[in-house]
Amino acid sequence: SAVISQKPSRDICQRGTSLTIQCQVDSQVTMMFWYRQQPGQSLTLIATANQGSEATYESGFVIDKFPISRPNLTFSTLTVSNMSPEDSSIYLCSGNRDLNTEAFFGQGTRLTVV
């Protein structure tokens, strides 16, 4: 497996502002994903972060709200834009080394919007 580090681990933000979350993997991975986990809930996939091209978003998530970058095989960022209290959640990054290996997760970023 690989180790995924997310920064920041938590933050409290004012509504209307934006926060960029960083995800760093200690080795190259083929696939990277971003999930949202609302308190006490399951994981919902936001998007697949594609290296060198635009992310692929799931239904209900749009690029203007959640812009994603993935400049190389070990790093990705997720920005939560124009935040509202409804964006308060845990945001998780995950990666797969290749298509037939396990998905491993970062520790998450706990975001509170006030």
Place this chain on the structure above:
Amino acid sequence: GENVEQHPSTLSVQEGDSAVIKCTYSDSASNYFPWYKQELGKGPQLIIDIRSNVGEKKDQRIAVTLNKTAKHFSLHITETQPEDSAVYFCAVHHGGSNYKLTFGKGTLLTVNP
């Protein structure tokens, strides 16, 4: 899309007892079924997984069984210990090259000493 149902939502057992969590899925093309353990304040950690060509897999106190015909798979934890207390999620990969996972809603397992 894929629909994953997980039961029970909460499970309380005495230390030393067994715990069983079950998930059902809808897409018969699904081919990979991992289980994750999430402790408070941490990200999900893979504890065991099974692929569609296998009916059962065991790793010490943890086992997973898969019934492809009935489209369900189960996590079995034997000789439970207080440190097994956590939220457990099942997930399903429904084929294709994008390797997306659909997660169940989770089971809060409490092991009472």
